[in-house]
Amino acid sequence: MPQARIVGIAGSLRKGSYNRALLRAAIECAPEGMTLEELPIDDVPLYNADIDIDGSRPVAVERLKERIRAADGVLLVSPEYSHGVPGVLKNALDWASRKGNGKGSPMAGKPVGIIGASTGGSGTMRGQEQLKLVVAGMLMALFPHGGVVVPRAGDRFDDQLRLSDDKTREFLGKYLDGLLGWVRRFE
Amino acid sequence: MPQARIVGIAGSLRKGSYNRALLRAAIECAPEGMTLEELPIDDVPLYNADIDIDGSRPVAVERLKERIRAADGVLLVSPEYSHGVPGVLKNALDWASRKGNGKGSPMAGKPVGIIGASTGGSGTMRGQEQLKLVVAGMLMALFPHGGVVVPRAGDRFDDQLRLSDDKTREFLGKYLDGLLGWVRRFE
Amino acid sequence: MPQARIVGIAGSLRKGSYNRALLRAAIECAPEGMTLEELPIDDVPLYNADIDIDGSRPVAVERLKERIRAADGVLLVSPEYSHGVPGVLKNALDWASRKGNGKGSPMAGKPVGIIGASTGGSGTMRGQEQLKLVVAGMLMALFPHGGVVVPRAGDRFDDQLRLSDDKTREFLGKYLDGLLGWVRRFE
Amino acid sequence: MPQARIVGIAGSLRKGSYNRALLRAAIECAPEGMTLEELPIDDVPLYNADIDIDGSRPVAVERLKERIRAADGVLLVSPEYSHGVPGVLKNALDWASRKGNGKGSPMAGKPVGIIGASTGGSGTMRGQEQLKLVVAGMLMALFPHGGVVVPRAGDRFDDQLRLSDDKTREFLGKYLDGLLGWVRRFE
Numbered sequence: 210m211p212q213a214r215i216v217g218i219a220g221s222l223r224k225g226s227y228n229r230a231l232l233r234a235a236i237e238c239a240p241e242g243m244t245l246e247e248l249p250i251d252d253v254p255l256y257n258a259d260i261d262i263d264g265s266r267p268v269a270v271e272r273l274k275e276r277i278r279a280a281d282g283v284l285l286v287s288p289e290y291s292h293g294v295p296g297v298l299k300n301a302l303d304w305a306s307r308k309g310n311g312k313g314s315p316m317a318g319k320p321v322g323i324i325g326a327s328t329g330g331s332g333t334m335r336g337q338e339q340l341k342l343v344v345a346g347m348l349m350a351l352f353p354h355g356g357v358v359v360p361r362a363g364d365r366f367d368d369q370l371r372l373s374d375d376k377t378r379e380f381l382g383k384y385l386d387g388l389l390g391w392v393r394r395f396e
Numbered sequence: 397m398p399q400a401r402i403v404g405i406a407g408s409l410r411k412g413s414y415n416r417a418l419l420r421a422a423i424e425c426a427p428e429g430m431t432l433e434e435l436p437i438d439d440v441p442l443y444n445a446d447i448d449i450d451g452s453r454p455v456a457v458e459r460l461k462e463r464i465r466a467a468d469g470v471l472l473v474s475p476e477y478s479h480g481v482p483g484v485l486k487n488a489l490d491w492a493s494r495k496g497n498g499k500g501s502p503m504a505g506k507p508v509g510i511i512g513a514s515t516g517g518s519g520t521m522r523g524q525e526q527l528k529l530v531v532a533g534m535l536m537a538l539f540p541h542g543g544v545v546v547p548r549a550g551d552r553f554d555d556q557l558r559l560s561d562d563k564t565r566e567f568l569g570k571y572l573d574g575l576l577g578w579v580r581r582f583e
Numbered sequence: 584m585p586q587a588r589i590v591g592i593a594g595s596l597r598k599g600s601y602n603r604a605l606l607r608a609a610i611e612c613a614p615e616g617m618t619l620e621e622l623p624i625d626d627v628p629l630y631n632a633d634i635d636i637d638g639s640r641p642v643a644v645e646r647l648k649e650r651i652r653a654a655d656g657v658l659l660v661s662p663e664y665s666h667g668v669p670g671v672l673k674n675a676l677d678w679a680s681r682k683g684n685g686k687g688s689p690m691a692g693k694p695v696g697i698i699g700a701s702t703g704g705s706g707t708m709r710g711q712e713q714l715k716l717v718v719a720g721m722l723m724a725l726f727p728h729g730g731v732v733v734p735r736a737g738d739r740f741d742d743q744l745r746l747s748d749d750k751t752r753e754f755l756g757k758y759l760d761g762l763l764g765w766v767r768r769f770e
Numbered sequence: 771m772p773q774a775r776i777v778g779i780a781g782s783l784r785k786g787s788y789n790r791a792l793l794r795a796a797i798e799c800a801p802e803g804m805t806l807e808e809l810p811i812d813d814v815p816l817y818n819a820d821i822d823i824d825g826s827r828p829v830a831v832e833r834l835k836e837r838i839r840a841a842d843g844v845l846l847v848s849p850e851y852s853h854g855v856p857g858v859l860k861n862a863l864d865w866a867s868r869k870g871n872g873k874g875s876p877m878a879g880k881p882v883g884i885i886g887a888s889t890g891g892s893g894t895m896r897g898q899e900q901l902k903l904v905v906a907g908m909l910m911a912l913f914p915h916g917g918v919v920v921p922r923a924g925d926r927f928d929d930q931l932r933l934s935d936d937k938t939r940e941f942l943g944k945y946l947d948g949l950l951g952w953v954r955r956f957e
Contacts, residue, residue: 255409
């Protein structure tokens with residue numbers, strides 16, 4: 210069976226972001242058969258339909274879309290801001306979900322998982338609800354799962370932002386096992 | 397009674413945006429007693445908590461926050477993308493809703509209305525649902541209203557993007573009357 | 584200033600329900616100036632538009648609507664089921680929000696607060712999001728608040744289902760103070 | 771290939787319900803390879819965890835759960851009330867999604883489609899958003915689709931509540947083709 214290639218997108222640009230750290234932990238925990246790589250969105254500019262035209266899109270946008278198109282699945286790892294999806298992440302998804310260059314949406318039909326970490330007690334529960342509806346709106350195939358919500362991230366990551374909590378690491382590993390099975394349904 | 401000053405924020409950067417056009421129509425329809433002005437977000441960069449620090453915020457962000465703080469209410473006029481809030485708008489709200497410079501969130505406690513236009517049949521219904529939760533998350537006071545959802549905008553605006561449909565214009569005027577009453581409760 | 588009369592509705596029929604217990608705790612904590620009373624929904628039958636007609640509604644429904652109409656505000660205290668609003672609560676709201684007997688909706692324009700308790704870690708966060716949209720759909724005036732989400736209720740209530748956790752009790756008291764101020768805006 | 775057995779649940783008890791009519795139309799349009807049958811919920815009582823115990827559940831509930839368990843997929847056909855899921859439907863789902871009799875949830879892992887009709891312009895868009903989150907909360911596999919929202923149902927069904935609009939009928943047929951393909955992924 211070939212490797213399932215998953216691209217992971219973190220919803221925060223902050224250097225010390227717990228969600229970027231959670232994505233790095235997921236990359237370490239990825240099960241045999243899954244290749245998980247971070248897809249950065251730092252250089253994706255604000256969406257503007259006036260330049261969302263073949264030949265006019267920013268290079269960073271074309272690169273983002275090609276990498277998603279080439280992947281077998283997507284993992285979104287995001288904080289919540291004001292109970293919603295961070296604008297930074299939604300903006301990248303707004304670009305990524307559009308048709309172009311004679312091809313359909315890179316997101317449509319693609320399997321997707323959603324996880325997140327917060328410093329407080331919510332674990333990004335509310336933001337994940339909105340993100341679920343967004344990926345459904347993009348016609349992605351949402352991995353059905355109770356959810357990886359990581360509250361009180363400050364207690365679970367060490368000073369080097371490595372996931373030091375064994376229980377969370379184990380849970381994350383099982384989640385990725387399940388996600389791999391889900392992605393394989395769509396090959 | 398003093399004028400109620402409302403700032404209107406459009407959720408699209410596109411020049412020919414029907415939502416910018418809807419905001420301009422609202423500015424024309426604003427009832428006596430209400431001053432409605434557009435607050436542009438074109439120059440608000442992607443949110444990054446590393447620079448969301450007193451003395452480090454981009455000028456455009458500080459300006460956005462001061463103008464919201466000085467206003468009596470906010471009107472959000474937005475398309476929906478993939479059933480959610482455009483990243484461009486959410487990104488501006490992410491900046492605007494944060495504390496800073498020794499002051500609380502400019503959004504908290506502020507009355508807010510939500511309207512939107514679409515070229516298709518949805519009229520931005522689904523995106524407005526997510527936006528309602530975001531403004532609730534920002535502790536804003538949401539104007540209770542059945543909603544201004546303007547589907548098939550192409551039939552209601554003329555070539556100069558002026559709202560030419562009388563029924564929509566009348567409905568918009570009544571909505572703004574109601575919003576004015578709502579804002580006055582919070583003075 | 585007259586007493587603000589609030590009716591509280593619990594979203595669970597279970598005898599040992601933590602949410603009924605949370606409503607009882609709220610009744611005990613109600614600040615001076617607020618009268619908070621439970622409005623039971625045990626006897627409200629399944630909604631059927633064929634009998635939602637003047638002269639045909641079940642007695643329990645007419646009573647429910649009259650008590651809400653007479654109140655100055657509503658407090659909803661509910662578990663979440665499958666990330667949503669319990670059918671039992673939504674069903675009562677479906678009846679309560681309809682026009683009838685020559686009068687408008689008893690819910691429209693009424694101020695409302697939402698709180699909830701869970702045995703797990705969510706504290707009903709996700710269900711509250713859906714409930715916020717439902718009360719907005721009913722044109723109620725949602726009290727803007729970060730939310731009373733009471734996770735791990737088993738640790739906070741004693742064997743007699745009394746709220747024994749002082750911090751939660753204090754938080755609840757402050758919430759009700761705020762709700763009272765909100766309700767008074769609409770008198 | 772064996773027949774895919776789908777159970778359809780309508781979210782309204784009203785005799786003249788357009789959603790029951792839409793479900794009947796779907797039954798007529800079901801493609802070769804799909805058996806679609808209505809699963810009535812009229813006799814499912816209000817959920818009460820005190821009787822959601824092996825040996826204590828109402829007969830109608832046990833029957834509902836067994837029929838869902840035996841099915842290969844579920845089709846939910848529902849109006850929206852106050853932008854949310856009708857209590858009547860959510861109540862049936864609350865029962866159906868629980869473990870019991872030594873078995874897991876009948877809903878978990880099951881593929882599901884969501885459609886709906888309204889007399890007004892919304893076509894149940896907002897209610898479908900909440901229902902999507904509920905089925906995700908039940909760990910169902912949501913069929914990714916732009917949605918069957920049938921606005922202005924009064925113009926599309928005749929006096930005998932038969933779907934008379936050819937375009938809607940054709941769209942519905944294509945939707946069911948897609949749903950069949952989705953269900954087959956999970957056999």
